[in-house]
Amino acid sequence: MLLDMPGQAPSHCGDCQIRHRAVCAKCDTDELQRLEEIKYYRSFEAGQTVIWSGDHMGFVGSIVTGIATLTQTMEDGRTQMVGLLLPSDFVGRPGREIAPYDVVATSDIVMCCFRRKPFEEMMESTPHIAQRLLQMTLDELDAAREWMLVLGRKKARERIASLLAIIARRDATLKLASLQGKIEFDLPLTREAMADYLGLTLETVSRQISALKKDGVISVEGNRHVTVHDMDTLLQEAGDDTDGGILS
Amino acid sequence: MLLDMPGQAPSHCGDCQIRHRAVCAKCDTDELQRLEEIKYYRSFEAGQTVIWSGDHMGFVGSIVTGIATLTQTMEDGRTQMVGLLLPSDFVGRPGREIAPYDVVATSDIVMCCFRRKPFEEMMESTPHIAQRLLQMTLDELDAAREWMLVLGRKKARERIASLLAIIARRDATLKLASLQGKIEFDLPLTREAMADYLGLTLETVSRQISALKKDGVISVEGNRHVTVHDMDTLLQEAGDDTDGGILS
DNA sequence: CGGTGTTTTGATGCTCGTCAAGTTCGGTGG
DNA sequence: CCACCGAACTTGACGAGCATCAAAACACCG
Incomplete structure (x- = not known):
């Protein structure tokens, strides 16, 4: 045990x-x-x-x-x-x-x-x-x-972008990498866990990730490895102020 | 000022x-x-x-x-x-x-x-x-x-019931009244403020209050004065465990 | 008793949930 | 190394629930 x-x-x-x-x-x-x-x-x-x-x-x-x-x-x-x-x-x-x-x-x-x-x-x-x-x-x-705003007011696509932005930011901090240019990381969550976090179904999560992929905001290798091409674009998709509303 | x-x-x-x-x-x-x-x-x-x-x-x-x-x-x-x-x-x-x-x-x-x-x-x-x-x-x-659960997973009717339950409980505490039988209180919020709290539109708030009224869960006098006929029924409408999940 | 702001109600469409196949991934054993 | 298996993920069709737009009814105030 x-x-x-x-x-x-x-x-x-x-x-x-x-x-x-x-x-x-x-x-x-x-x-x-x-x-x-x-x-x-x-x-x-x-x-x-x-x-x-x-x-x-x-x-x-x-x-x-x-x-x-x-x-x-x-x-x-x-x-x-x-x-x-x-x-x-x-x-x-x-x-x-x-x-x-x-x-x-x-x-x-x-x-x-x-x-x-x-x-x-x-x-x-x-x-x-x-x-x-x-x-x-x-x-x-x-x-x-901050998450209450995501759950209460953001659309599915914005919610996904918000989650990706949080993970990208945390990962960059951890690796002491910058938030300029491409950012790569592994998703620590399954689609179902993402859905549980985002107040969506796993199907909607999957669809919106596909949409962000199709629109060139991100690329995905395998199921978990994500590349964000440009952080500002991602933040715009998240509906956040581009100059980063988070100050912690 | x-x-x-x-x-x-x-x-x-x-x-x-x-x-x-x-x-x-x-x-x-x-x-x-x-x-x-x-x-x-x-x-x-x-x-x-x-x-x-x-x-x-x-x-x-x-x-x-x-x-x-x-x-x-x-x-x-x-x-x-x-x-x-x-x-x-x-x-x-x-x-x-x-x-x-x-x-x-x-x-x-x-x-x-x-x-x-x-x-x-x-x-x-x-x-x-x-x-x-x-x-x-x-x-x-x-x-x-607790509110994240409301915003992420509850339906409009459940959200309204959750808010009414919170206000009813607080009001009873304040007035040292019991939660048995009828509970009356004034809403401290407009429909719009309720909507902003609940992640809904004011129209949906209004409709769901009307529905709870029609189904005999509550009565409303004027725009603000609410009577909850039975707290357990309200909690069931909120999707909460009847035996009150809140322990603070 | 009229006017203003709030609330209710109605009609319609979009977003996302649900149900149902498929497909890909990743690990396991032959 | 490859075939296979189960889990994870994707995609599609359809419908429910809520948002949106619009207008009418109501409450509250002088």
């Missing part, structure tokens, strides 16, 4: 790849050491459910590697993704017993976990953690609100 | 009606006094824009009385409401220079404001403020994510 102490985990927090972006980002060496004492790693395979909606939440933690999704499901099966969890993103909420959403591993993932109670206690005594968590939560709130 | 020191403002924080729910909720008497020294009140009339998207944000603050909305607008005029601000809700973000959304007063409102810089400094030295703001932000994030 789940493997503890996977190979990819860093031996010390100081060496950790998400050290300067995760909830521990503001901690000094001393605080980091105390966190190190209560942390533990867990791995999940692609497709595994990390947390079930309604379950008791025994732990919180950060994504170290891989991608997970946050989804809500209605009784009749309609599903909406409400968050995409990338390395350094935080899972769980201090002070919350019951998980409100499903957390599902989209790829193999490694998480850096803390039992909830000790973490909550440490948050009380370590303002740096609460401060960083507040920053991260405010960023997530902005992302959620 | 805007009136300082309005009549409705409490003279002392201790007497304030949002004392135990706002960002100052966790503060002790001492901390409250320091806040009192830097706070000031501002009033806005119904329809006034409190903050323009893109503007420099000189202050943050709490809604004391009245209702405001948080909206995003695309270049072609499509608008999406991304938040409904009620008494005790916080406006603005520490560390953020530029406002990402329009804040518009829906009714006459009174705000308790702090200049941003002094507030940020105080946040550093007063963990109680940061802790409370974190709680409030996490709650808002949950609300935003």
Whole structure:
């Protein structure tokens, strides 16, 4: 089911790849050491459910590697993704017993976990953690609100373009590449997962990707590898201000 | 344009009606006094824009009385409401220079404001403020994510029922009334504002309200006064679990 | 009691969902 | 290395649901 102490985990927090972006980002060496004492790693395979909606939440933690999704499901099966969890993103909420959403591993993932109670206690005594968590939560709130515009007002084609723009931007940041000229990346999501994120059906997602391909906005190799020919064109298709409305 | 020191403002924080729910909720008497020294009140009339998207944000603050909305607008005029601000809700973000959304007063409102810089400094030295703001932000994030399900997956009729349920629940909490039997309240929003919140047109909102009326789920007197005959029926129309999925 | 802004109702068309085949991709075993 | 298999994806036909445009009815205010 789940493997503890996977190979990819860093031996010390100081060496950790998400050290300067995760909830521990503001901690000094001393605080980091105390966190190190209560942390533990867990791995999940692609497709595994990390947390079930309604379950008791025994732990919180950060994504170290891989991608997970946050989804809500209605009784009749309609599903909406409400968050995409990338390395350094935080899972769980201090002070919350019951998980409100499903957390599902989209790829193999490694998480850096803390039992909830000790973490909550440490948050009380370590303002740096609460401060960083507040920053991260405010960023997530902005992302959620931006997505509300996508879900409430954008057409299918604009929604696809919006998603591609977000992934392209994130990927460029990660690879320290520029957003000028061609941008290539692999989609981390299936068409169905994209549909769940975009509030569409997978057929509509497929059709609109084909349309963007036909109109020369993107090229696609295989099912997952996408080339964006020009970022400004893509942003126009997304209905966004060309000069990039996102400021986080 | 805007009136300082309005009549409705409490003279002392201790007497304030949002004392135990706002960002100052966790503060002790001492901390409250320091806040009192830097706070000031501002009033806005119904329809006034409190903050323009893109503007420099000189202050943050709490809604004391009245209702405001948080909206995003695309270049072609499509608008999406991304938040409904009620008494005790916080406006603005520490560390953020530029406002990402329009804040518009829906009714006459009174705000308790702090200049941003002094507030940020105080946040550093007063963990109680940061802790409370974190709680409030996490709650808002949950609300935003719940709304993503509404915008992404629910049909027009379900969206209307969802909105009515939220307003009914809030109103009952405010009046300390129960959610059994009939529930009456005034809509704080025009049909157009409801449409902006729900990702619909005002015509569709009107049609679906008429349909809920015809089917005996609600009655409407005048344009604004609504009676919900049975909360469980309304929740079923909203597509929610009858046993109330919200746990905040 | 008239005027203005809000809401309702109607007619029509577009977008996207649904159902149903096909096709391609990517991995597995012969 | 190639054939095969299942999963993922594409494409097509059709209909439901909602937007759009237009006009009438209603509420609210002096």
